[in-house]
Each structure stands twice: as C-alpha cells, then as structure tokens.
C-alpha cells in the first residue's frame with residue numbers, strides 16, 4: 153500500500169542552523185512543498201509543508217535543542233515521508249549551482265529588501281543608543297558609586313600616574329574597553345558633577361586603563377579619581393551616516409564603487425565567479441587544502457566570497473594570503489576588522505611579507521593584473537601597508553606602518569617641516585621687531601600667512617600621496633569613515649572577524665570596493681548588543697551570517713583543519729556545530745599537558761614566569777593530566793546565588809572547586825599563565841578574581857566568554873555556575889557561547905558544573921556536552937577537590 157504523506161505545515165525551532173535550513177529549502181523545493189523562513193539572526197525559523205496543512209509547531213517544544221542532521225531527517229521522514237539523508241550527507245552544493253529558491257517568493261524570501269533593512273536598522277541603532285545611554289545614566293546617577301563600580305561602568309579611587317595614564321594596583325571587574333568615551337571626576341564629588349576631563353580609553357590592562365585626552369587639566373588629577381563610562385555617540389552618528397550612503401549607493405549621482413555589492417548582498421543579483429579560477433602560487437607554503445580552496449574561491453569571486461573559519465583553523469592566515477595574492481595581481485586592498493587589535497594583528501602579519509619580496513614579485517607576473525591596481529606586484533621590497541587610526545591606539549609593533557609614520561617619511565612632509573621652521577624664525581623676528589615699524593610688521597605677517605597656507609598644503613599633499621601609493625589600507629570599520637578616505641576606492645575590501653561586526657558598520661567599508669571577502673565564524677559569539685529588544689529584532693544578525701544563509705556554499709568555503717586543540721577537545725565542537733568536518737592538525741591532535749610539564753621542568757624561564765615555589769615546579773611523573781575533565785558539583789550543595797544588585801549569578805562552592813583545580817594544575821607543574829578560567833556570568837568572574845591568590849593575580853586570567861573570544865590557553869577551566877532546583881540553565885544554552893568557551897583550550901578542558909541541573913534541564917545540546925565529557929574524559933566529584 154502506498155503511504156500518503158500527512159498534510160502538515162511544520163515549523164522547526166531556531167536551533168536548526170543555516171546549513172540545515174539551506175538543505176531543507178532545497179529538499180522542499182525539489183519535493184514541491186511550500187517552504188519559508190521567518191525571523192532574523194538567531195531567531196530565524198524555517199517552515200516546510202503544505203500551505204493549508206495542519207500546523208505543527210515544534211519551535212517551542214524543541215527550542216534550545218540542537219537538532220542533528222539525523223534528527224531532521226527523522227522529522228522529514230515522519231511528517232512528509234521524504235528521505236533526505238542523501239542531501240544531508242552530500243558535500244556542499246556545487247558552486248555552480250543556483251541558490252535554493254523559495255516557491256512563491258523566489259530566492260528573495262532569503263534576501264532582504266534594502267529600504268526595509270535601512271529603515272529597521274536605523275530604528276534598532278537608535279534603540280541600542282538609548283540602551284547605552286540608559287546604562288551609563290543608571291550607573292552614574294541611580295546607583296551608589298560602589299554599585300556602579302560593581303556593575304563595571306565606573307571605577308573608583310584611581311590614581312593618576314601621569315598625564316598619559318590612570319592606574320590602580322589591580323582593577324576590579326569592569327566593562328571598559330578601547331574606544332569608550334569616559335569622564336574623569338573626583339571620587340569624592342557628586343556623580344553628576346562636572347568632569348575634570350573627558351577622554352577615550354585606548355588600552356585596557358589588568359592593572360591599568362590608559363585614557364587619551366586632548367587637554368589634560370592643570371589641576372585636580374592628584375586626588376583619588378572616578379572614571380565613568382559615557383555613551384559612545386560618535387559610533388551611532390557614523391552608523392547612521394553609513395546607512396544614508398547605503399540608501400543612495402545604487403542610484404543617481406552618488407553611485408558608489410560598492411553599488412554592485414549592494415545588489416548581490418541584498419539578493420537582487422546573483423554572485424558571479426570567473427569561469428577559470430586564476431592560477432596562484434602561495435607565499436605561505438604551509439597552507440592546508442581547505443585554506444587553499446578558500447583562497448582560490450576569494451580570488452575567483454567577482455563579487456563576494458566568505459571564508460568560514462571555525463576555531464583555530466587559520467582564518468587570519470588565509471586572509472593574509474588572500475591580501476598578498478591580491479597585491480601581487482595589482483589590486484588595491486582595503487583591509488578591515490571591527491577591533492583595533494584585529495587590524496593590528498593583520499597589519500603585523502601582512503608586513504612580514506617583506507622578506508619574501510622577491511618571491512612576491514616573481515609570482516606577480518603569473519597572475520592576471522587588475523585594471524585599477526596601485527601598480528602591479530610588490531615594489532620597494534615590502535607590501536605598502538598603511539594603517540589608519542590614532543597612533544596612541546595602535547600596537548607599538550605596527551606604528552611604523554601608521555599613516556603618520558608614512559607621512560613623516562614623505563618628501564612633502566619634509567617640505568612642510570621646512571615651512572614650519574621658517575614660520576618659527578619669522579615669528580621670533582616679529583616678536584623682536586619695533587611695534588612702530590608697521591609696514592615691516594605687515595609684510596612679515598603676510599609672509600607668515602603664506603607659509604602656513606603652504607605648510608597645510610604640503611601636509612595635505614603628503615597624506616594624499618601616502619594614501620595613493622598604498623597597496624593595502626588597513627583600518628577599523630569605524631576608521632574607514634574618516635574623511636582621509638573620502639573619494640578613495642578599492643578593488644577589494646577584506647573584512648576579518650566579520651561575524652563580530654554589525655552589518656551596518658561593514659557597509660562603510662564595502663561601499664568603497666568592487667569586490668569583498670568576509671572572514672569569520674557565525675557559530676562563535678556575535679557582536680555585543682546592549683538592547684535586548686534590538687537584539688530580538690535582529691540587530692546582532694551579521695552580514696556574514698546573512699550571506700551564509702542566503703548563498704551558503706555558493707560563496708563560502710569552510711576551513712577544516714584546526715591548529716589549536718587536542719582532537720578530543722575539538723571533536724565535541726566539530727560534531728555539535730560543524731557537521732563533524734573539523735580535523736586536528738597532527739602537530740596538535742594528541743598534545744596534552746604532559747608536554748607543558750616537560751617544558752616547565754626543563755626551562756628555567758618558564759619556572760620563573762609561573763612564580764611557582766621551586767619545590768613543586770618539577771612535578772612527579774605519575775600525575776595524570778587528562779585532556780577532558782568533568783568536575784561534578786552535583787550533590788555537593790553548591791547552590792547558585794543571584795548577585796545582590798543586578799541580575800548576574802555566582803556560585804561560591806563551585807568557585808572554590810575551580811581555584812582548587814587551578815592549584816592542583818600548578819602543583820603538577822603547569823604555570824598559571826598557561827591556565828585560563830572562563831565563566832559566562834560576570835558575578836562569578838568577580839568572585840573568582842577575589843579568590844585568586846595575589847601572587848598569581850597577573851598571570852592567571854579569569855574572564856567572561858566574550859573576553860576570551862579569539863584567544864587560547866593551554867588549559868581552560870569553565871565554571872558553569874548554574875545549580876538550582878528549577879533546573880534552569882539560562883544563557884548557558886547559547887550554543888555559540890559554549891562553543892567559544894570550550895574551543896579556547898589547547899591541551900586540557902575542564903568543565904566544572906552541576907551535572908544534575910544541566911542534564912535534567914531538557915536542553916539536549918548541553919546534555920550532549922556533559923555526556924561527551926563523561927564518555928571521553930575523566931570524571932571527579934568536586935568534593936574530591938574541596939573539603
């Protein structure tokens with residue numbers, strides 16, 4: 153008997169990932185079923201079935217549960233009698249294939265209407281600005297100074313060390329970060345009193361915050377000071393200006409170089425690729441196959457390519473090679489990232505091609521040259537990289553590449569300097585000149601005016617000359633909007649860490665370029681959004697994620713070899729989020745903490761750095777240092793606690809277990825600087841920092857998940873905090889957050905948690921995580937660590 157499929161219209165939960173949704177769309181299309189997606193970013197849900205069919209909404213009953221490909225196949229089989237297992241097993245869809253089309257609305261159902269995007273984003277940016285202002289105002293006015301400090305938006309009793317820096321012995325937990333606009337006030341004065349000075353945070357260390365100010369006040373800095381975080385208006389203003397430019401990018405007189413990218417990225421045109429991928433010789437000979445595929449894709453794209461880089465897979469390595477190759481074929485490149493540190497990292501690695509200049513030049517002749525390049529190949533022995541941005545915010549190692557440093561070296565700049573010298577001597581002459589000699593004075597003043605005009609002209613010419621001659625301009629996404637780049641255009645814009653940047657902030661850079669390469673991982677943390685309402689309406693949905701959803705493997709190549717983690721640490725992340733596609737490079741696949749112990753026992757300097765007592769620095773051989781360790785607090789009575797003012801949570805018993813494990817690692821010879829403690833809750837970060845022994849305070853890093861994104865440690869300890877009768881796990885359920893936390897570990901990952909609360913919470917994703925640790929790691933009860 154032939155089974156008839158049930159007439160059902162099925163809605164799946166938001167945990168179905170973008171790849172799975174793309175396959176479901178394709179399966180539905182080929183089976184003649186109706187299909188569509190609603191919601192933005194992490195709220196996106198897919199529906200499939202018969203338009204008039206019985207509504208079966210699994211989005212709440214399965215919410216928070218990660219659905220494997222097999223789970224989805226079973227659902228499709230159950231409701232529609234469709235066997236989609238082949239489609240899910242298939243390698244990525246061929247690049248020549250068209251993106252999946254939705255039946256009624258065409259592939260535009262995945263696309264976004266430009267006008268709607270601009271109008272909604274304006275509204276959401278305004279909501280975000282209000283949320284930031286509200287947070288700053290609450291901290292400054294409605295809470296006691298101590299509470300504001302506990303919230304992390306105020307720092308009290310700081311001592312001004314000099315006019316360039318503000319320091320304290322060890323800063324409490326706070327939320328200050330580079331680019332924040334801050335106010336300095338006397339600690340004892342009223343919270344809303346006048347500020348001594350306003351400035352911008354440009355460096356954040358464990359013990360000091362460095363604030364750049366235009367004019368240091370003559371007095372007032374000698375007393376204890378408080379630092380308040382203010383709303384960052386500049387960013388919002390620039391984002392709105394970018395949206396206006398985007399609105400007019402494809403029409404009329406303001407046609408922008410990136411107009412064609414707008415058409416493709418808003419689904420009006422399909423992405424194009426050259427028929428024959430260009431031949432290229434790598435500058436970096438250790439690139440793996442997946443990196444080579446991603447680079448080939450980027451060099452073949454006429455519009456856009458995505459480099460999807462899961463943790464530790466050498467995304468920046470691939471990006472750097474793409475830029476070298478682009479320069480070699482004569483392209484002018486705009487290289488960006490959201491943060492200063494990521495841009496500096498790129499610049500440092502890009503500039504290192506200097507030693508390979510001969511190779512670069514010879515390869516250049518093999519690659520078809522771009523029409524509008526800044527001269528083909530690499531000349532002058534190095535890639536001419538110009539880093540925009542205030543030198544005070546740059547890492548010392550890239551200062552030589554800053555716009556200012558380039559300008560100082562230019563001919564026009566020395567002419568400008570000559571003008572300055574002359575101005576100085578004329579001014580001295582003027583001072584000495586008899587006040588009655590009016591005609592002579594007038595003549596000198598005229599000369600001075602001419603000279604200042606000439607000096608300004610020379611300075612402007614020097615900047616223009618450096619910008620014109622640059623093969624790569626490197627800048628933060630915000631820095632691109634500076635007038636220095638007005639009317640500049642580029643062959644290609646490369647954005648690293650694109651999955652951490654707001655879409656609106658990417659457009660400032662993209663509008664200046666004809667092609668784009670975006671590198672990132674939408675399965676790690678998205679940009680931070682303060683307004684929950686704006687986040688719920690999709691402000692945090694990045695362009696990277698949107699393009700992954702819209703075009704999938706048509707424009708994207710995933711890097712699959714990772715160079716950080718022991719394969720046991722990697723495998724959980726690979727299976728849970730990357731369809732099991734990751735492999736560990738042989739150099740890391742089986743490394744563990746025993747290797748570190750060996751280094752410590754033979755290296756005097758490591759011993760010194762670790763601050764370990766000599767008696768324990770060389771460990772006994774029989775200590776076991778498992779790659780995965782589950783420290784279970786179930787049954788230990790370690791209940792979570794809500795912080796007194798605020799909504800964060802902490803768990804004192806668990807924190808003790810974490811510190812006991814740190815101690816045992818150190819006793820086994822692992823230096824504190826190789827250990828990192830991560831917890832999703834700010835209150836737990838604060839508690840752990842209080843418990844951290846003074847002698848290792850500057851070495852043992854303790855931070856939220858956000859603070860560790862993009863970083864790594866040999867041993868990571870994750871404190872999950874949640875332990876309650878209601879079996880609530882809160883935002884532990886955020887798959888991307890847990891993915892980042894686990895994948896920071898190179899040789900050991902320890903999970904400290906109440907397995908009872910987590911496994912009975914009904915969250916399948918977290919249950920599988922605990923099961924994985926139980927199956928593949930060692931298990932101890934926290935009671936064995938804490939008496």
Ligand SMILES: Nc1ncnc2c1ncn2[C@@H]1O[C@H](COP(=O)(O)OP(=O)(O)OP(=O)(O)O)[C@@H](O)[C@H]1O
Pocket residue numbers: 438439440443461462463464465466467468469470715716862863
């Ligand atoms: N093909 C390769 N062969 C050997 N080592 C590599 C290769 N590619 C990357 N690595 C190494 O892997 C590490 C991570 O590389 P990279 O910084 O490029 O990664 P990333 O993906 O940008 O990292 P993250 O995800 O942490 O931002 C570096 O130490 C790098 O030298």
